[in-house]
Amino acid sequence: MKKILPFFKRFFYFFSLFFYVLLTAQTDSLEQKIVKASKEEKIEIYMQLANKYSKIKVDKAIDYAKQGLELVKTENSKYTGFFYLRLGYFHNDKSEHVKALFYYKKALEVSEALNYELGIGKCYQNIAVTHVKMGNYDKALDYDLKALKIYEKNNDENLITGLVGNIGSLYSCRLKDDENGLLYYNRALEMSKKTGNNEFRSHILGAVAEMYIRQKEFAKAKKVLKESLDIAEKANxxxxxxxxxxxxxxxxxxxxxxxxxxxxxxxxxxxxxxxxxxxxxxxxxxxxxxxxxxxxxxxATEFHYNKALSEAKTSKALPQLSRVYEALHEYANRRKDYKKSYEYVLKYNKAKDSLFTIKKDKQLKEVQAKFGLENKEKEILLLTNENKIKALENQNQSTTQVLLIMGLMTLTIILLTLFGAYKNKQGNNKILAEKNEVISQTLKDREILLKEVHHRVKNNLQIVSSLLRLQYKFGNHKSSTEILQEIQDKIHAMSIIHERLYKSNNLSLINLQTYLDNLLSHFNTSYDLPEQNITITTAIDNINLGMDRLVPCGLIVNEIIANSIKYAFQDNTNGHISIKASKNKDTCTLTIQDTGIGFPENFEMESSQSLGMQLIQGLTKQIKGTVEIISNPGACYTITFSMAG
Incomplete structure (x- = not known):
């Protein structure tokens, strides 16, 4: 095996070199023809050059496609649609998904103007591919299903094969539904074998291998990959x-x-x-x-992590960006750089939340339901037409015998009686089916909500884990009792949110006043505030916040109140802490002030090395807010942030 592998590498290298030289010679010949060619000939040459360079140099392929487009962009023709589609395809190869969508939509406009159905279907399919790369899976499935309807109507087996493979990948790779994914994959493989389309077959085999890799079945994966590689190398x-x-x-x-x-x-x-x-x-x-x-x-490790982050930010593709932040979070953990680990987990959660929401899951199910409903409407229409034909045939039959008529009337009465009984039973069955459907939908909705709860709990556990590491790092000068008290305060601040969600009918928003009342009740009990002559008052507008805002806000309030109780009041003097929150349109202003000794002279929050101050700044940054501190004469914090998005 060790001897075969170098031989295989050399063979593939010389084969690639030969193909490149041959292709370059062909393209040079085509470029020479452009000078003396007519407009029609130039268009054909630019189409050939764009296709040929797409396999070796995408930037050059884009250049030729744009030159070809300049010749035809003032007219709606198959050439215009071709160049727009190819430009969309090339920009997707460069991770420039917004540009790709622009060109695909221009191609769609041309196809619609020409009333070219297959062209419209191809545009839908390519738009779907781009939305998958951008993480918009609901839109991708919608466009895929619309394209499939057009391909099936035109009975184009090659196009159906490629699209069925795409839908399989969407289910398996993106929606983590291997069962549905494998159904589509197998259907696509059978069709590609029937049509002899090796390019589709090699693509789909690669997708099936990825599914086996996720399932840790590496022997199966390598077998399928070998078959895919053999086809791909032979066909270039x-x-x-x-x-x-x-x-x-x-x-x-x-x-x-x-x-x-x-x-x-x-x-x-x-x-x-x-x-x-x-x-x-x-x-x-x-x-x-x-x-x-x-x-x-x-x-080399850090160089390639930085390159990955740079590429992900450039492409603006959420699936890739979330994977990079997750990888950086885990790497920082392994390097024991807990501050960076905490920063990356916040960024990862934000990117992940944008990808996984109940709204998107609901939209996906609505798209699937819509497609299924349209198919059922077609079936009903077909049955209705068949019934009309039968009725016309019955009208053409003449009845000449009275006895037969009487017999038919008697039979009709019997049939009507039976039909009435049947309709009654059907009505009962329909009511039962509707109840079953409601129960089924309720179970599905609960399953979705349970997944969301697990997702949120996982995010909060990651935050708790990062807080514990930070507490450990900054807590060398504190007693174990103090450290445990601070950890307990932070975890309790987060647990109140889950308790409020459990008791609330609205699973997305929590009232800030209600939340703070629960949090302050915890402080009164834990720190015995009446015994210390410390009082806390609130003046809160009617403000409702989602978990993404409330978790950081709760931790900020927790940190500031704990600091005031511990350090602001000396010699058992009476102390007072006030919390105010007001809103102006989508902006919330949170003010926390105590009557204690205030900040030291020339104190700057940014230069503070304490865990509390770093947490307050980091959490405020997480909700895209600002924090200001003054001594008046006690400590006063003013946090301003947006409640939207």
Whole structure:
């Protein structure tokens, strides 16, 4: 095996070099023809050049497609639609998804103007692919299903095959529904075998392998990947070769063959950079960072993590950005850099929340229900037409015998009696079916809410974990009793939120006044405030906040009140803490003031090294707010933040 692998690498290198030289010679010849060509000939040449360079240099392919578009963009023709579609495709390869959507929608306008149904379907399919890359799965499924209806109407098996594979990937890779994903994959594989479309087959085999990798069935995955790679290399499909090599690298990592994994990933990155297919550079850089960390090359590890973050920010694709922040959070943990770990977990939660919401889950189900309803309406219409035909045939039959008529009348009466009984039974069945449907939908809704609860609890546990590490890091000078009290306060501040959600009919918003009353009750009991002659008063507007705002707010209030109780009042003097909250449109202003000794002279919050002050600043930044402090003469904090988004 060790001897075969270098031979295989050399063979593939020479094959690629030969193909590149041959392709370059062909493109040079085409470029020479442009000078003397007519307009129609130039259009055809630009189409050929865009297609040929799409396999070796995406930027050059874009340049040729734009030159071709300049010749035809004032007219609505198949050439205009072709160049718009190709430009969308090329920009997706470069992770420029907003530009890709722009060109696909221009292509859609052309197809609609030409009343070209298959062109409309292709535009829908490519728009769906772009929305998947951007994390908009509800929109992606909507466009995919609309495209599938058009392809089935036109009975185009090649297009149906590719789209069915795309829907399988959407279910399996994005929605984590392998059962539905495998159904679509198998259907697509059968169709690709029937039509002889090897490009679709190699793509779909690669997607099936990814599903096996997620299920940790590496032997199955490698077998399917080998079949996909054989097809892709023979037919020169570089995108599929890149995808297969990426997956082989992931399997090698799982099998602890890190040098082999590094070889695959380096080759993937080289092919991406040479061809301009940058759409998944982020994931390749993350994989390389993971491999280098396992090989104890910290410098290379951090270089590739930084490259991954840069690529993800440039592409603005939420799925990739959330994966980078999660990886950086875990890496910072392993390096025991808990401050950075806390920052990254906040960013990861924000990106993850944007991807996973009840609203999006509901929208996906509405799209699926809508598509199913439309199919049922077609079936009903077909049955109605059949009944009309039968009625016309009955009208054409003449009845000449009176006895037959009387017999038919008698039979009709019997049938009407039976029909009445049948309708009565059908009505009861319908009522029962409706009740079952309501019960089924209720169970599904509860399942969705349970997933959301688990998601929120997981986020809060990650925050608690990060707070514990920070408390440990900054708590060297404190007694264990003090540290435990501070930890208990923070966790209790978060647990009150879950208690309010449990008791509330509204699972998305909590009233700030109600929450603070519960929090202050905890402080009165835990710190025995009456015994210390300390009182706390509130003046809160009617403000409702979601968990994303309330968790940071609760921790901020907790930290400030705890600081005041511990440090503001000396010699058992009477102390008073006031909390005020007001709103102006979408902006909330929270003011917390005590009558204590105030801040030291020349105190600056930004330069403070205390955990409390760093937490207040970090949590305020998380809700995109500002914090100001003054001594008047006691300590006064003013936090202003937006309640929207």
């Amino acid at each position: 499909y570089p995108r599929v070769v890149i995808s297969v090599l990426s997956n082989l690298s992931l399997i090698s990592i799982e099998e602890k063959k890190y040098k082999e994994a590094l070889m695959y990933s380096k080759r993937v990155l080289k092919m991406r950079l040479e061809s301009g297919y940058t759409e998944d550079n982020t994931l390749t850089y993350l994989t390389l960072a993971d491999i280098y960390e396992k090989l104890d090359d910290i410098k």
